Amino acid sequence: MTSFEPKITPELVAEHGLKPDEYERILKLIGREPSFTELGIFSAMWNEHCSYKSSRLHLKGLPTKAPWVIQGPGENAGVIDIGDGQAAVFKMESHNHPSYIEPHQGAATGVGGILRDVFTMGARPIAALNALRFGDPKHPRTRHLVSGVVSGVGSYGNSFGVPTVGGLVGFHTRYDGNPLVNAMAVGLADADKIFYAKATGVGLPVVYLGSKTGRDGIHGATMASAEFGEGAEEKRPTVQVGDPFAEKLLLEACLEIMEAGCVVAIQDMGAAGLTCSAVEMGAKGDLGIELDLDNVPCRETGMSAYEMMLSESQERMLMVIAPGKEEQAEAIFRKWGLDFAIVGHTTDDLRFVVKHKGEIKADLPIKELGDEAPLYDRPWVETPKQQRIDPAALEISATIPGALERLIGSPDFASKRWIWEQYDYLILNNTAQRPGGDAAVVRVLDGPKALAMSCDVTPRYCEADPFEGGKQAVAEVWRNITAVGARPLALTDNLNFGNPEKPEIMGQLVGCLRGIGAAALALDFPVVSGNVSLYNETNGRGILPTPTIGGVGVLDDIDTMATLAFKAGGEVIFVVGETTGWLGQSAFLAEILDREEGAPPPVDLELERKNGDFVRALIDARLVTAVHDVSDGGLLVALAEMAMASGIGANLLAPEGINPHAYWFGEDQARYVITVASGEKAQVLRQAEIAGVTLSKIGATAGDRLNIPGERPIVIDALRERHEAWLPIYMGAGMM
């Protein structure tokens, strides 16, 4: 190995994010000092982002199986059977650290990465969603981050040509130095034509496809596995640069050579680039891989083996090509103007060998690179339980209409139109529910089947009680999908937490995972893919624990789809489920009383299932005219959203025997608001009795105001104006 490479010193090892005991492990594993390139490879494979070394132990507890699951976690994306020989392929992944350093490119390449994960499996992306969390709107950097992240998400998805149909945006001071960008993609494939990373066959060509390799993104995954301190901006060179045009070509070319039967195994070059993709293909297939870097298409001259192995240049793929198909595959790639190079071959010796300019730069055991990564059972402490809030003990001066108006115009509840109008949500002509509903609904080809998808989590709940918060995130996504009439099938989890070396943070991760697991099991809603993002801390302060859940469900006939807008006056409004007035950790408490405290609402999973199945059956039987799940903000916010979507108001009944603020703004779970035409009322009541579901009449649709006895009327047009005003004004104020 050459002499001009840096000498391996403890400092160099530390710079690679490897702890002294981890380096000892390397020495023991290979029986000698690693070369510079090998050190780079280990740092790429053993960082938190790629190895899941802090979370792996606890991820094992998640339910991942169901008769409809074709592929669970461990591949590029999860795959579920949606009937008729079709499969949905989906995953969510974070791009938090890069998006803070360079919001536009960080977010853009987050979208690019998740789209690639989906089409690597042979699926054409049909929808994208995203969950974004920003700091306090008053923080000087927040506006810049919103603007950059949104333009980045939009620029990539719009150019690539996938509709961005849904998502969520929230603000909290705990994300000030660490915004979250979680991108989800959903693709459609034939259930019997799924492609995997596992290589088979010895001596087969390993082919490099797509864009050229440059010096961008080197150590991106390592950067994403550390906390930020002062000077994070200096890490900008570790952020990759996205080229959605190249990705669109890569998509078309990949699907074309898959169709032509050329592909044995395929892996996209995402985090840790060439290193991670080659090792995974070999290790999964129990094969060795030998790479000759002289053939790697490079954007710049003089790139070293180290740089090529660690580059995170985007829009690249690695494949094992079927014997005799090289020419056909190459012709397809040339047609699309993309690079195609044979950069190595599979071997039978289970070694990962990297050659460059006639020298062996790395020679490592391929299985151990992945399998022998450190695994930590990190110490953790349970989050202390909080007391239930007693509404009677609260001093509330806001009137009910006043509180609603403030809530609906607050950063978390205000309309996100300014954001989603920068995303093309219509392309492909299948978007049946646009942003703004409970779940996005996208028709599958010419129908009548459709997919419903949603992503959600309430970080306040997770911080107060990780177990209940984890359950709630899963239950809410399940409920959102149910509220449009679809059957929830499976979920992807994107676990965003602080530094796992702190026992209290580790306790949040463990607690949330247990909650997610319990809910996924009880609701038959298995986890099929996911991503873990730790070290979301700046200057020692962690984000709120944010396990974002993305779910997918199937709607057999799009004609039965429910929407949340009131449909006509004179219809009965019911709430499904029990309202006890749970104010702990509610939006009302946080926004109106400026108190984030108390125990969050408990989630009764049996009740969730019973109430959800009841609502879905009503939708299926066309007995309801509008459906909305009740989530943060409570009953009155749900009703206001149904009114604003339609311009139709309601005469509401006064609650009895319960604190009115707690009644209207409490966040009890397992609830839905439904409207029923008067002719169907008796039938719906009968169904509820048979199902044993609590169904309470709370009013009737009428006029253009929300009327609550004893309160001033709430004018819907004025409410909508408040709802739409906040974000454009906030963003406009930052521009010339």
Added chain:
Amino acid sequence: MKSAVLVFPGSNREGDAARALTMITGSKPAMVWHAETALPAGTDLVVLPGGFSYGDYLRCGAIAGRAAIMDAVREHAARGGLVLGICNGFQILCESGLLPGVLVRNARLRFICREALLKVERNDTPFTRRYAKGAVVRFPVAHGEGNYTADVETLKRLEGEGRVVFRYVSPGGQRDDTQVLNGAANSIGGIVSEKLNVLGLMPHPENHVDPVVGPTDGRALFESIAGALERA
């Protein structure tokens, strides 16, 4: 009728255009790759679809306007054949010299996806026969560079010759140049060539043809084309 949809690297609404044509005219269009030098024999209508041709990293449509297939499109137009350019297709038509003017970045410098209201200024073109003159229709826009601009002389000529076919209007149906969503001169959403056989427009009629997705105001545009070709 025989239609052809051009496919440039980076086109992304070619499928939507083909689907709308198939659904409404009953015949499937040919998909023609940018590197081809001829259109399929007997082509009646050429559609330049939306997207980001060649990534649109240069001026939008600048490279596509000079693609191999465009000579054949210019010949087709010169013979009086119908050409429809939607969004990126409109940008390409301007760059290829088939229509005057240029599309620059939206006035607010942001991509915008929204339903827009447009007034059908004339219904004596092959593209608008099935609309009432003066009708206000709802088409979605999805563009970052839909701000139509031309020199004063050109604008005067376009207006004088009545070549503005679609114009953005307010909900009341009134033109309001101060409130155009993308800043387009004279609220221009779409224009035709002198011989009325080449239409370029920024909004997407092909995305409003299916009640599952939204309004269906775009259907009449494709019905108009089919009708015009039937009669020809």
